[in-house]
Amino acid sequence: MxxxxxxxxxxxxxxxxxxxxxxxxxxxxxxxxxxxxxxxxxxxxxxxxxxxxxxxxxxxxxxxxxxxxxxxxxxxxxxxxxxxxxxxxxxxxxxxxxxxxxxxxxxxxxxxSSVSHACARLGWAVEETAVVSLVGRDPATLAGALFDGRRVLVLSADAATPAAVAALLRERGYGASGLRVLEQLGGAQERIGAVGSAADWAQPPGDPLNLVALECRADPDTVRPALVPGLPDELYESDGQLTKRHVRAATLATLAPAPGELLWDVGGGSGSIAIEWLRAHRSCQAVSVERDPVRAARITRNAAALGVPRLRVVTGAAPGSLAELPAPDVVFIGGGLTAPGLLEACWAALPPGGRLVANTVTLESEALLTEWYRRHGGELLRLAVAHAVPVGGFTGWRQAMPVTQWSVVKTRVGRQGT
Structure with missing residues (x-):
């Protein structure tokens, strides 16, 4: 029929x-x-x-x-x-x-696309040029693409975007960068508009249909970011609640971010784990949960400064604040492990194949992780970092507090059927 x-x-x-x-x-x-x-x-x-x-x-x-x-x-x-x-x-x-x-x-x-037109006019290889859209996006997104010597094309929201880009470059230590504004690309009114450096940019707004071409140049005292996890600690605003650089790098390697995955960062502190998770790939997603509103505001500022303003920050105590969150692919617990029901709630939220990583420096939390390791397997290890420091006229090692880390992949049936 x-x-x-x-x-x-x-x-x-x-x-x-x-x-x-x-x-x-x-x-x-x-x-x-x-x-x-x-x-x-x-x-x-x-x-x-x-x-x-x-x-x-x-x-x-x-x-x-x-x-x-x-x-x-x-x-x-x-x-x-x-x-x-x-x-x-x-x-x-x-x-x-x-x-x-x-x-x-x-x-x-x-x-x-305007990117194809721009690269054709500039003689830039499309595949080697970074593209950042600021159409409907926070201008702080651009910060994640700033590296010395890199070429970047910025898709503008309007005529005011070039000035906003120049201001952000100055704030992030890239005032020496060159800017060119390309207007009406591909049309009869196509032209190269304003040209100059971010440091002395004072150009009036031009055509609203524009694209900004950047040749990034870092100022001499700018702290160099990196593509891999383990950014310098001084890039973060912190009150001391910060997963330090070397432990952070090891933790991100264990978390193993992949495109499109959602991370719960429970006990966000300064937000460093969630921020570097998001920097791994532009499609990665993260929620940072922090009970202290002052710290939560600080996480938001750190995320914007490091180019990932898309980080969602939830202010509230876990596990109660986890109930309405979308299901995670990965959970990191950096604080509050001994809060009643926290580990249970995180474990229950993970789908089969989901990953959980928890760090602690206290004996009480270490005992808890040891018990969960016994029940569910995974890997239990201790991370220890020592720094060389002056000892009188000589040099010796100063040991940081060791970090106990438990990591596990949730299977359909655990060791005890959970």
Missing amino acids: VSSAPVTPPVTVVGIGADGWDGLAESSRVALRAAGAVVGGARQLALLPAAEVVGERIAWPSPLRPAVPGLFARLAGRRVAVLASGDPMFYGIGRTLAEELGAERLRVLPHP
């Missing part, structure tokens, strides 16, 4: 550049001419000639993402085209639509 249900046409997502209609491939023009409704930003819709595109024009509502399901439910059965800037799947609306509607409902017709 042949079904008589109507076939829903795919949503066609059309990339368009600053050159508008003239720059579109014929396949994109055909899709727009055939659309009964065209959805896009006001600037993009204005690029379409009325004589060619006669379908209903619908500007995106604000906020955009929550409105997507309802909007497309109302357009069901109609032939719909969506306009996107450049390549829809590169920091564009294409990703949102794929997540909300399903990739199988989309037909995507890409256009050269």
Whole structure:
């Protein structure tokens, strides 16, 4: 029996550049001419000639993402085209639509992105150029991409973005960096706008459709960050509750961050474990739980300073504050191990295959970890670090407090059936 249900046409997502209609491939023009409704930003819709595109024009509502399901439910059965800037799947609306509607409902017709245009103008290799979008994102996100000698393209939110980028570079010790503002890339009005260094940037806002090209130069006294875990302790604001550099590096190696995974950092302290987890990959996620509001605010500042303002900070005591959190892939417990029910709550929240790592320096917590090691297996070890210090006219070793660490992967059935 042949079904008589109507076939829903795919949503066609059309990339368009600053050159508008003239720059579109014929396949994109055909899709727009055939659309009964065209959805896009006001600037993009204005690029379409009325004589060619006669379908209903619908500007995106604000906020955009929550409105997507309802909007497309109302357009069901109609032939719909969506306009996107450049390549829809590169920091564009294409990703949102794929997540909300399903990739199988989309037909995507890409256009050269502003990044491709910029690298072509600058002679930069695309694959060796970092890209940071500040469209709808905290400008502090850029801090994580700053390394001496690195080239970075910043996707601007508006005409004020270049000045905000210059200010952040000065604050982070990269005032010597060079900036070039590229405007209306790919269009008839394309031009290189303001040029200068972050240290003396005083340029007025230009065209709102712009991209900022950075050649990063660190100031002489800037503390060098690193791609691997174990950032210098002085990069963190702290009251002393900080997992020190060498133990932190070893702990992150045990936590083993992977793209897309969510970490619970319980007993956040200064936030260093969660922050360096997020720095491992831009798709990593983390929640830092800290009962002290002063420390929680400090974690937020540290996260912004080190380029991961996306860190979610929850102020509250565990285990009570864990109840409403999304299920973790990995749990790190850096404090409060002896709080009643904490280990049990973290263990219960982990799915099979999830990982748990706990550090402690006290005998009471060490005894607890030893018991859990006996019940669930894993690895129990002690980390000891000593630093060379002056001893009179000589040099000797000063031992830091040893850290006991238990790490384990949760199996479907533990040693005692738990």
